[in-house]
Amino acid sequence: MAEEILGIFPGFIQDGKGERGYLKFKGRMCKMVFTTNRLIVTDDKRTGGNTFFKPAPYYLEGNSLDSILDSASNNVQLDYESIKKIVIEKPLIENWLLRIYVTDTTSPEYTITICAPNNNKYLREFMDFLRKLSPTKNMSFARLR
Numbered sequence: 132m133a134e135e136i137l138g139i140f141p142g143f144i145q146d147g148k149g150e151r152g153y154l155k156f157k158g159r160m161c162k163m164v165f166t167t168n169r170l171i172v173t174d175d176k177r178t179g180g181n182t183f184f185k186p187a188p189y190y191l192e193g194n195s196l197d198s199i200l201d202s203a204s205n206n207v208q209l210d211y212e213s214i215k216k217i218v219i220e221k222p223l224i225e226n227w228l229l230r231i232y233v234t235d236t237t238s239p240e241y242t243i244t245i246c247a248p249n250n251n252k253y254l255r256e257f258m259d260f261l262r263k264l265s266p267t268k269n270m271s272f273a274r275l276r
Contacts, residue, residue, distance in 0.1 A: 136196055138165045138260050142229065143244040144172055144207070163229075163243065164199055165264060170214070170231075172207040172243065173199055207241065209233065217265070219245070219258060227254055 139162055146157040160175040200206065209231070216232040218239070227246050230239035246253045 134166050134168050134196060136164060136166050136194060136199075137264065139163070139194060140165075140245070140257055140260070141175055142172075145242045145244065158244075161243065162199075164194075164196075165260070166196065169211060170207075170209045171199060172241070173202055174205070176202065217261065219254075219261070221248060 141160070141162050144158050144161040161172050162175045164171040164173065213233055214231060215234075216236045218230045218232070219227060220230065221227045226244045226248060227250075229243040229245050231241040231243070232238070233240040245257055
């Protein structure tokens, strides 16, 4: 079966373990592309803060897997089997975060900001998508408040 895109969601991927630069986070706007085989995190070429402050799931029209893979050289590509754990959490006075654990389950390899604290609709859509996906891919998924 050919690899297919199951869902695309915007976010902000942090460099390193989420270190802060002077007055800002180090990182870049991204889109998380969930396929039948893997998670791909690639640069988001859309402009404007709206993609971060009021994110919405992408619609799949106009997004082919080949065009996504060709769009950036610094894509993160993770086969679902390599993901040990996924955690969605909201630390005190911060945004909702997606933490992806690959090498072990004590320190996340990737941290992606998924939405602001008050964006319940987007958070619910994202979590519903992950709940449907995680059992089929044998991923551990947890939500922490």
